[in-house]
Amino acid sequence: MKWIHRLFAHYKAYHQHGPLLLRYMSLLVLFGFPLLYLLRFTKTAPSYNDLPLRLVNVVILLGLLLRDRWPESLKRYYLPYSYAVMIITLPLTFVFTSLKNGGGPGAIGNTFMAVFLLILLADWRNMVVMLLTGFASAAVLYVLTDPDPRLPMDYVARLPVLIAAVVGGSLFKSALEQATAERVRQAYGSLAGSIAHEMRNPLTQLKHNLESMQQALPLPTVASREQAVEGAAIDELYRHVAHGELAVSRGLQVIAMTLDEVNAKPLDPAAFSYLSASDAAGKAVREYGYASELQRGRVRLEVSQDFVFKGDETAFVFVLFNLIKNALYYLPVRPQLEVVITVAEQEIRVRDTGPGMTDDVLAHVFEPFRSAGKTGGTGLGLAYCRRVMHSFGGEIGCRSVPGEHTEFAMRFPAVAAADLQAHQARLWQQATAAFAGRRVLVVDDDDTARQYTVHKLSDTGIRVDTASSAAEALALLGRTSYDLLVTDLYMPGMDGYELAARIRRGRVGHQDVPILAHSSEPGHVAEVKARKAGMDGFASKPSSQLALLLAMQRALDRHQGARRAKALAGRTVVVADDNSWNRRAVSTYLQQAGIAVVEAEHGEAVLALLRGGQSCDAVLLDIHMPGLGGYQTARALRADPPGGRRLAIVAMTARSDAAAVEAAKAAGMDDFVTKPVSAAGLYETLERLLSQAENGGGAVVAREPWVGYHRAPPAPQEALLDVDRLENYARLGLLDELVDEGLPELERLVDTLRTAVTSIDFQGCLETLHALLGMTGEVGAAALYRRVRSLYVPMLEHRRWPAEEGWESDIGALAKQTVSAVRKYRQDRQPTGVH
Known part of the structure; x- marks a missing residue:
């Protein structure tokens, strides 16, 4: 068994970066089996009809392709399953059918194909085991199922060639893997050395600032007494601390830029703002980490005409940092070098009187991992500059005259006056x-x-x-x-x-x-x-x-x-909601405040967690959950407090009417937040409740429920989407998750609602509307939220179907429109022109 475990460990390591190779191979064989079967009708039919065997192969290959649909509990068996599938579909099937058909050129070709596919799919140890297992199983199956088993001699005669193919293919594959590993190692070594070179400047500045701070400090002593520091020395200390922080910031930006460029990470347009070109350029010139006053004196900013562009200030400043750094690189060998940054109409130019570049160098200057005339650079700086400018919708180009100058020109798209005015008004x-x-x-x-x-x-x-x-x-x-x-x-x-x-x-x-x-x-x-x-x-x-x-x-x-962060950081909150997207959104808000979050899908899970020893400071409960709902869970927690400690309990509900308030109070809840949940309001509620608990307060004083506390003004009634909420998700990095996971769940709920209405299932319809209400609010579906709410609340209070006809169709149509609008919103915010 130990030998089998070690063998399989090699197979697992071979596919450790994902099942992509297995999926592609499965797709190839999956379509290859039916196509090759159809080809037989263009020639003399073989003696053995292997259609049932091919169909079995198709079914098990489908299981390999549909890994994402496997239950989570079974996914750990995927690789063992793939091991068996590869043996069955390749050596066993091909050799068995070849034996049944009496050998021949076609059978020999099929066997060679199975061998070469297995060479690609496994390391050499497992490839040998798979081949031997498949060949032996095919021979046994042939003997057991054929009334007159015979060994085709032409098949046997090709065995030496087959063995040579296995050995040669394995050696060739091994050599290729070694060459690839060496190239990767060299690339990693080069990148690590380049980053070290780029980090040397900010670390040197930091070291200089620390040494200068030591000079400004008073002499050390073991005596426990106060020591005076001159006012000038204090100012000097603060200056060096500030410069040290800038050096650390520049170093972190070097790392971030390198990682973003290596991973081709796009900038998020949702975080862009309107910037003054002169202000942003001035900030870059002021905050660049100059190595000396000589360097600082050689950089000059000239503003002939200011303009406004839309972009990310940090990314833009770092673009100028790169261009300034590249220009100042040649100062030691060209003492008269000057760098002039000019802000003109929709353009910023950076011109230096350095050695210049030839045309063949200019042709590749913006390509990644290219460095012209420098040692130790990553070759990523100018590639990053181009990617940032493209994400802004602009361009960057370079003109140079060898021996005279080099000039980089950044061209920005014009901002419409109406857009700028609307932004400033907002x-x-x-x-x-x-x-x-x-x-x-x-x-x-x-x-x-x-x-x-x-x-x-x-x-x-x-x-x-x-x-x-x-x-x-x-x-x-x-x-x-x-x-x-x-x-x-x-x-x-x-x-x-x-x-x-x-x-x-x-x-x-x-x-x-x-x-x-x-x-x-x-x-x-x-x-x-x-x-x-x-x-x-x-x-x-x-x-x-x-x-x-x-x-x-x-x-x-x-x-x-x-x-609030000081009050909430380090706290633990249990978030219970049967909708995974709702839990994810609320959990993200809490984690932004430094709160540890434990998620649960229903009330029973909450009780199990708390009675099992999970400590927490507050519990957020959705009202309607399968099994034990929010009210029942709150009553259970109040009747038997975990650890004898009274926890703060907050209801999460789409209702804010008097009946909902009274029901929450009667269940022992301390307060409630309305869906869609506002981050600021959530913080305020938790801060107040936890502060009261620390001060020995009991139940909170009754107050009017807040709705959308500290939120931006509500969207107009005709608005389809809550754009502010979507922009917030984009800033938090949740927009892709919303589109990929939240919208399919929204569509599923609409289908469930339609089924409940068709089957006249009032309770099922009510539960689905409740889930829809929470979901639509969280995903920013403003119009759909209002429509669902207008139906759900009367149905819940009066316990009867809506009087209007076709309301479920209206919800379906509005949901479809909403899903399309959210997807378009995400698409419109994808960076364009990124290379």
């Missing part, structure tokens, strides 16, 4: 909605700058107070509650950093107020210092009205998110 609406009725304190010692900031916020619905010093701001905070503090950093007396630090230390009554730094200090250094002081964001001076509002919104969101 951002304005979101930002002003976030601050509607809120109170903001603006702190700045410069009267003009302070009034400019107030003017920018004057027509936003925000109540603005001002302070001309940090001391005045502290006095105001002691008397008034503010939703956000916007403060300058450089102020006489107490600066913005000290102001923030005092607030966070509780020197005033509102130490949890969100704080936004608003300063002209270089961003990457100021952000590190502001974060250390307890601030939640940074906005550069000067900034436009919209840019300031968006920075304020980000600071508010970051503050709230950090507070």
Whole structure:
């Protein structure tokens, strides 16, 4: 048995990267058997009719092809099954039919074909075992089934040739595998060396910053006493920390870029935003990890005409990083080298006075794993640049004159004015909605700058107070509650950093107020210092009205998110829903907040988990589940609390009427969230319940249920899809899963509903409508959700069929329209022009 296990381990390792080879071979043989059988009618019919044997082969090969349809519990037997199928369909079948037909050239050819197919399908050990097993089984079967078994002599005479073919084919295959393995090893070695080379620059910068920080620190001592650090040294430390963070960020981007390029990973258009070309290019020039001040002095940005493009800022900045790095590579050998980045009409050009490139090099400069005139480069940088520009809908080209210059030109598609205006209007609406009725304190010692900031916020619905010093701001905070503090950093007396630090230390009554730094200090250094002081964001001076509002919104969101993440991170929540997609969506939201999630399909599974020792802080229960529903599960948990501990129980339901609220309370539930579930509302509910539990609270105080808490404004009634929800799924990386798994489930539920209506199964119809309600809400099928809800709630409350006729057909038609729209949504967001 040990020998058999070792033998099969070689076969398993041979197919460890997936059953693709087995599937292709199965497909070939599956169609080959019927076709070869039909060919016999074009010539003299053989003496043996092997149609039944061929049909058996077709059936077992179908089982091999349909692996994805196998039950999960049986998939572990797939490889042993394939082993037996290959023996039966190749050596056994071909040799048996050859013997039955008395040998001949055709029989010899068939046997050779079976041998060569097996050489491809298994390692040499298992190939020999398969051949011997198949040949022996065919001979035994022939003797048992033929009344006059005879051994064809021409068949026997070809055995030496067959053995030579097996040995030669195996040796050739082994040599080919060794050559391929060597090429892979060399490629891996080259790639690893290239990445190491690319990482050397950011790691060297990081090392330099750490060494500089050591110089700025006071002398070490074993005495337990405070040591003074000069103010200039502190600024130096912060500067080196900021530069060190940039170096680490650049290194991580090198790794990410290399992995994305090797895997041809496309950029996600759902994450694209509208960017100012001059701002984005300026950010790249400022934040590039220059090795020296000499390098920094040789890079210049010129803006002749700014424009707006749609893309990913991080990817674009890294494109410029690549082009700057390539240009500065030649500075040691060309001391007068200059790099000029020009922003012109729909174009950004990067021109250097380096050695240039010849036409034969230019022809391949954007191909992966090509590097011109450099040692140690990955050859992936320019390929990545081209892929990013194509994902933006643009192009990148290169012109060069040997000995004079090289110029890369990035051409961007124009953004329609109407699209840009609509985008800005949407951002304005979101930002002003976030601050509607809120109170903001603006702190700045410069009267003009302070009034400019107030003017920018004057027509936003925000109540603005001002302070001309940090001391005045502290006095105001002691008397008034503010939703956000916007403060300058450089102020006489107490600066913005000290102001923030005092607030966070509780020197005033509102130490949890969100704080936004608003300063002209270089961003990457100021952000590190502001974060250390307890601030939640940074906005550069000067900034436009919209840019300031968006920075304020980000600071508010970051503050709230950090507070909730701090409260929820490390918690464990059980999510119970019979719909796998609903569970997946809610689980993803929870995991984004650092919550550990345990999933269950029904109430019995929840009870089994908790009574089996699974610890958790809260349970999310779908109301309608097969077997034990949400209400029954909640009652069971309240009657017999696991471990004697009262858990927070939250209902997940599509209903928000008074009857649903009362039923949830009666079952012992603490609160409920409505489907489709909002991430922000879910966090708020869990944070409040868990906070009450920690403070010794019992059941929550009755309150009005929230619907779509902290969500964007609801879609218009005529909208087919909830685009905001779909965009959120795209950002979370769930859009493909939604299309591939969620939509088929939606179609299945519609078919189930149609069957229930046809068979006049009221309860089955009600259960299917409930499942549809949860599913449509989660997948962003806004119109279908509203239609299903308009039918489900009256049916549930009045226990009778809808009065209108053809309602199930309307749902089917709307579902079909919805599925097509979601698939088109995904298709429209696929990157185009990616190479």
